[in-house]
Amino acid sequence: VYAIAPFNFTSIAANLCCAPVLMGNTALWKPSKTSILSNWYAYKMLEEAGLPPGVINFVPGDPVEVTAAVLSSPSFAGLHYTGSTEIFRRLWKQIGDQLENYRSYPRIVGETGGKDFIFAHPSADVAPLVTAAVRGAFEYQGQKCSAASRMYIPESIWPQVKDQLVEATRSLPMGDVRDFRNFVSAVIDEGAYKRLQQAIEGAKEDPQCHIIAGGECDDSQGWYISPTVIECEDPRSYSMETELFGPILSVFVYDDAEMDRCLDLVDNTSPYALTGAVFCSDRVATDAISERLRYSAGNFYINDKPTGAVVGQQPFGGARASGTDDKAGSALNLLRWVAPRTVKENFMPPTAHEYPHMG
Structure with a gap:
């Protein structure tokens, strides 16, 4: 193998x-x-x-x-x-x-691959949602297939989420991985750095994208991309659709009354189906969203970040392009x-070829 x-x-x-x-x-x-x-x-x-x-x-x-x-x-x-x-x-x-x-x-x-999502219901608790976004998107510099990469937030709670998300993202210490006080370090190599830098520059040039945190790139001593949050007016913008594999989180703010349409976006925006999370305090709504997104994520999380599957408890993997x-x-x-093998041993083998129904 x-x-x-x-x-x-x-x-x-x-x-x-x-x-x-x-x-x-x-x-x-x-x-x-x-x-x-x-x-x-x-x-x-x-x-x-x-x-x-x-x-x-x-x-x-x-x-x-x-x-x-x-x-x-x-x-x-x-x-x-x-x-x-x-x-x-x-x-x-x-x-x-x-x-x-x-x-x-x-x-x-x-x-x-994955283009993993966090979907927030209007009933979502803001503090856990923001914590999940920061940890899910920026741990390991976002360099894991399960990392949160796109997030859908209802207008009704976006002001609170935005303030807390921007504050938390800007506070993340960045530096050498050997210093455990750092939350974020460099990306893996120059190729990754240039690809992520290009994505950030593209967002800066797109009038429908607004970088609300981060956006800095520094290769003077290592390949450092600051944790970046992009607010996207277009749910089909480049950073909402494309797997970037780095510390970039794109956010689309949806009209509370258009939640069903937004769930369609969650399901159809990406060819992947690896991980996803829903934040919701309404049990009936949680179950309905989980069923609606049944094929959108092989590992689905409720009120938790879409990363960190526990070995032995949460077998990992997704379908579609994932x-x-x-x-x-x-x-x-x-x-x-394994190659299964079936063995039959007959302890009373027949001695005549005729069957009883033959008379």
Whole structure:
């Protein structure tokens, strides 16, 4: 099984190969180029714990070359992937083009992108809502597939939410990750920095977008993007629709009377369906919204931020463009890595070919 790991979660990297191995397979571990060291330490920990040689094979290197070699092997039996949607689709096509070369049809399991949402009902409690927005959007610099990226707030509570959100966002300390007093640090590399900087500049030039907090970019010592909140008059603006994978939260303020229409926007604005949250103090409304957004998020949160799925309690994954929804951290995922075999043994085999109805 070919396990392709992302840069942002070392524990996920280890899980991608350990899950198939637990079910009796061998795995090839391909770390992200920007997290090789942390992945290497995780691999060495497995070895120290007694992992036999050759069961998990740690192979850093050029992703194109490594992938070409793995996918050309007749022994390739599966892909366990976490990363971008674009690369996952490309890998699926490569596998499909080589099906006749494999000994069996490969299992393909992937968790990819997200444009994760927070939806506030008019009855939402403002303080928890703001806390969830700040933590959900800006922890880890927003560099996780579950990070809150778009938020829908009713006009009736927006003034309170705006004041508290802007104040909290501007107060976030930013600096070296080794100083635990910091809430935000640099993004992963120069490519991420430039992409996020371009998105912020685009918002500044868009007359329907208003940066109400943040918007600063500094690459003088590291790649720092300040936590940024963009108020968007157009719910289809670039930052409302596009996965940015950084500390940028876009907000659309909706008319309380147009809540049903706004729920349609939540469901249809993005091709993804990974995580989402609703904040609501009305139980009947909460249940109705949850049902309305049934297919909008594989991990759905009520009065909580749309991040931080608890291992062993909240199996993680989404559908649509977010992946195969095979729920990492659960038996559902593990079962993808076995080949069931049914055995029948007859202790009273028939001795004549005629059936009773034949007379």
